[in-house]
Amino acid sequence: MNKTSRLQEYRxxxxxxxxxxxxxHDETIEQLAEAIHLSAxxxxxxxxxxxxxxxxxxxxxxxxxxxxxxxxFQDIPGAPEVSLKYLKDNESKKLSGWKSRLExxxxxxxxxxxxxDADIREMNKGPKK
Numbered sequence: 001m002n003k004t005s006r007l008q009e010y011r012x013x014x015x016x017x018x019x020x021x022x023x024x025h026d027e028t029i030e031q032l033a034e035a036i037h038l039s040a041x042x043x044x045x046x047x048x049x050x051x052x053x054x055x056x057x058x059x060x061x062x063x064x065x066x067x068x069x070x071x072x073f074q075d076i077p078g079a080p081e082v083s084l085k086y087l088k089d090n091e092s093k094k095l096s097g098w099k100s101r102l103e104x105x106x107x108x109x110x111x112x113x114x115x116x117d118a119d120i121r122e123m124n125k126g127p128k129k
Contacts, residue, residue: 007052008049009076010052010076011046011049011050011051011052011053012049013073013075013076014046014052014053014058014072014073014076015046015047015048015049015053016047016049017071017072017074018032018043018046018047018053018057018061018072019047021061021065021067021071022047025065029043029044029047032061032064035060035064036057036060036061036064037056037060038057043057053072058072
């Protein structure tokens with residue numbers, strides 16, 4: 001099997017898996033598209049095998065349905081293990097990146113948050129009755 005036909009098989013099978021899990025959870029294409037940050041038209045193309053699902057699409061869909069990313073590669077003959085490793089590595093990097101950005105934002109906000117002596121005195125009084 002050449003690379004082009006193998007890629008088309010991946011498109012078809014991954015799209016089919018996404019559609020199957022969506023239907024099993026009784027969701028419309030619009031509901032899933034909104035949840036995973038895609039347009040319904042784009043998700044439809046993925047489900048039909050016209051477009052290949054990106055790492056982000058697979059990752060967000062797996063999170064939405066609480067399944068491992070491997071779920072979308074099951075039963076694909078010859079699906080290389082490197083694909084699963086690549087996705088797992090990307091998930092880890094993505095989560096690490098989100099965590100770093102969130103920590104930086106919190107630190108930035110904390111630096112901008114200044115309490116005056118009057119604020120502290122007011123807080124020490126306790127709740128107003």
